[in-house]
Each structure stands twice: as C-alpha cells, then as structure tokens.
Amino acid sequence: MLEKIFEEIKASQTIIIHRHVRPDPDAFGSQGGLATLIKDNFPEKKVWLTGEKSESLDFLLTMDTVADEIYQDALVIVCDTANRERIDDQRFTQGRKLIKIDHHPVVDSYGDLEWVDPSSSSTSEMIARFCRSQPQLKLTPQAARLLFAGIVGDTGRFQYSNVTPETFETAAELVRQPFDRQDFFNHLYRNNVNVLHLNGYVLQNFTLTPEGVGFIKLSLDTIRHFHLQSSDASSLVNCFSSAENLKAWVLFSEEEGLIRARIRSKGPEIHLLAANYHGGGHPMASGATVYNWEEADQLIADLRALVRHDDEATETPGSLES
Template structure:
C-alpha cells in the first residue's frame, strides 16, 4: 500500500492534501507532515494544503488558498477522515485521482488506494511509516514536528490504549530530528485566560452519574459570556477526565444551529453511539452532533446504559 502511494505521488506534479473539518493535531499533523515529506523529497512538485484554519492550532501549520483550476490533473489526498461529509473543502473530488489515508474504522469507502489502518494510533503514525519503510527518503525537522504533534494529540501524550510498540518506534525516529519539543508542548497545551476561566466553570458544574457518566452542557450564551466560541469550549473535554469512578464523559458546546458533543471513554466503546447521533470516531474518543438539549439528554441516557 505504501509503495502504491509513493508511486502515485511520483506520477503527479500537483498534489492537494485535505483533512477533516474542525481539525485536531492529528488532522493537521498528518496533512502537514505528508506535505513536508513530499516537498523534502520531490522539490519540483506543487503541494497545497486546504481546509479551514484552526486558530488554536495555527502554530502547527497554515492552509493555502487555491483556485478551482489548480485541481485540474492534480492528485488529491485526504488524511484522517473516515467519511466524505467530514472532509474540509468539498472540492476534493475535483482532482484527477483521489487517495484516502486514515486510521478510523471504515464507515464510508472512498479513494484508491484506500489506506486504512485501524491498529495505528494516528494517521500521523501511518505517514511516519512511509519514511521508516523507505530509507531513500529524507525528513526535515518540520515534518518530524508535525507528525510528532499528530501522534501526541491522538494518544494523549502516549497515555491512551491505542499506543503500541510501533507508536513508540515512530516517535523515537521523529525525535531524532532536532525540533524544539519543549516549545511544541508549551504551545499545544497553552490556554488563554478566558479558557482557564471557562475550565473552572466546567470543573464546578459537570455532573457525574451513578453509572460513571460525566457530562456538562455549555450553552452558546454561556460560552460567549467568556468571549469564547464552541471550538474553544470543546477543547476542554478532558479537563475532568481524571475524576475517580468516571467511565465515560461528554462535553456539549452549543453553536449557531447545532450542539457539538465530544464523547470520551475509559471502558465502553462509544463510536457506535456517536454514529447514532450524526457522528463517529474511535471506540474511546468520538464526536457527535445533536439538534436540541432534549436530544443531548437522550445521548446521556444512552451513554448511561452503556456504562451500566
């Protein structure tokens, strides 16, 4: 699969890389890391990154603005996105050839090849394996920093159950490159004073049920009262994750027309539950969308049944 991917990259002069909406470190790390890896080894090619910007993660990498005409005869690669409706920038089908690289369970089959490895901790780990399996390729510290960011983000600093020996091997290769890890960690986990205040509200007001389900509901008015947006609020999903007796938890953050649900678990698999509520993801970390606070209560009730 890797050889097929590398051969396709060699064939195209223009390559456009997408990832999912509302990007996390793995989405940006795999997208940007792949772009750097291609640029480092094929300097004559035109490489573009597309998708909406993430203000909190702009320190990792920024996106390109390109015209529709650039897609003509281009190779399009989508990273870290299980289903087509979550791909950021719907022009992904406008190219000459489409490839998918992902580590989520397949819920929507697209791309050729469709390289999916659910045993991988992250899509960034998969991109790192391209470098590790092709010794003729070189890697710069920019590529290493981005791929390391993706692995760290999706493993919770190597704490989650998706970490394997391959994850540590990939990370060990990346940290051989002299990027500033301390600066990276400082930026990744930095919180604004406004977010710190909201973090205090979440800790004060989250609920914990007898079944071990934690949840907190953040209305749009509440979020705006802290001069923040729903994305800022969602970043706090793990702020009460270390409370004893907690098995699974969800943070709801309301935006204009919908309520985003960030669901996490230490035991029961939650990705099928997330799929029921217009979402999906990993067995231990998923996202969902509900249309009302009443539907949010239904999600909580279903999560309580899972934990019971």
C-alpha cells in the first residue's frame, strides 16, 4: 500500500491534501507534514492545503485558498479523518483520485486507495513511516517539526496508551532534524488567560461519581462569562484526568443548539457509547453530541454503567484472563 500511494504521488502533478474539521495538531501535522515532504522532494509539483484555519495552530501551518478548477486533475489525499462528514472541505470527491490515510478505527471507507492503521499513535506517525519506507523521500526539518507536532498532540506528550516503541523511534528520528523544539513546545502549550480561568472553574466544579466517572457541564452562559466560545473549552477535557480513582470522564460544552461531549477513558472502551450519541473516535478518546442536558445526563448514566460493568468484568474470578 505504501508503494501504491507513493506511485500515485509521483504520477500526480497537482495534489490537494485535506484533513478533519476542528483541526488538532495531528490533523495539521499529518496534512502539513505530508505536503512539506512532497514539496521538498518534488519542487515541481503543486501541493495545496485546504480546510479552515486554526488560530491556535497557525504557528504550525497556514491553509491555501484552492479554486474549484484545481481539483479537475488533482490527486486528493485525506489525512486523519475516519468518515466523510468530518472531512474539512467537502470538495474532496472532485479530484481524479482519492486516498485516505488514517489511524482511526474504520467507520467509513471513502478512498480509492486506503491506508488505515489503528495501531499507530497518530496519522503523523504513519506519514513519518511512509517517508522512511521510500528511500527516495528525504525528511526535512520543516516536515519533521510538523510530524513531531502531530505525534506530541495525539499522544499527550507520549503518555497515552497509543504510544508504542515505534512511536519513540519515530520521534527520535524526527528530532534529529534541526528544528527549534523549545520554541515549538512554547507555542503548542501557551494558554490564553481566559482559558486558564475557565480551567480553574472546571477544576473547582467537576463531579466525580463513586464508580469513577468524572464530568463537568459547561453551559453557554458559563463559557461566555469567561469571554470564550465552546470550542475553547475542548482543550480542557484532560485538566482533571489526574483525579484519584478516575476511570472515564466527559466534558460537556454547550454551543448554539447543541452540546458537545468530549469523552475520555483509562479503562473501558468508550467509542461505541460515543457512537450512540452521534459521535465516535478512538477506544480511549471520543467525541459525541447531545441536544439537551437531559440527554447529557443519560450519557453520564451510560458511562457510569459502562465503568461498573468493566469493573465487574475484571474482578470476576474465573474470567477468561485468569
């Protein structure tokens, strides 16, 4: 599959790279890392980046404005996006050929060629592996910086369970390239003062249930009180993850007409629960949407039941593992 993808890239003069909406460092890292690799190794090719911009991540990458005509003969590559609805810029079907590169569990097969590896920490790690697999592709400092950003973002600085020995090996290979790592970390983890104040509010007000489910409900009023928007609250989902006895947790942030739920776990897999609430994602990190606070309470109840069930399963003597 890596060879096939490389053949397609070599055969294409125009390449447009997409990723998911509400971009995170891995979305930008894989999109921009792949684009930079192609541009640096094949300067004659035209490589375009499309999607909304992100103020907090524009130190990594800025987007292009891609005219409709450019799609006509283009190879389109979508990075880090499990399903069509989540692809930023719905013109992704208008190219000559479509490639999907992703590390989320498969929910939707939309590419002519697909390379999906849920065992990878990040799509950025996959792009770095792709680079390594093709001797013709030379890694460059700017590509390394972007791919490193994606790995750091999706692994929470190498602490989540998705990290493998290969993740560290890949990171080591990336940091051998001369880019300013200190400057990169300073940018990635700088915080807006209003967000820090909301962080304090979340820490003071989250609830922890007896079975180890944590939750916080941020109404639109609360978010506005801190002069923020709902999307600003998303970065706070892990702020109480170190709480003693916490097994799974959810941060609700209300928007106009809906409430986003960001769900995380240290034990039971939560992506199927998320799928019951118009969402999905990874076994330990998913997103969902509910439409009122009663539905939010139902999600919490389901999460509590899931954690209780998981506890019983692991404590039963004579279970398959023992």
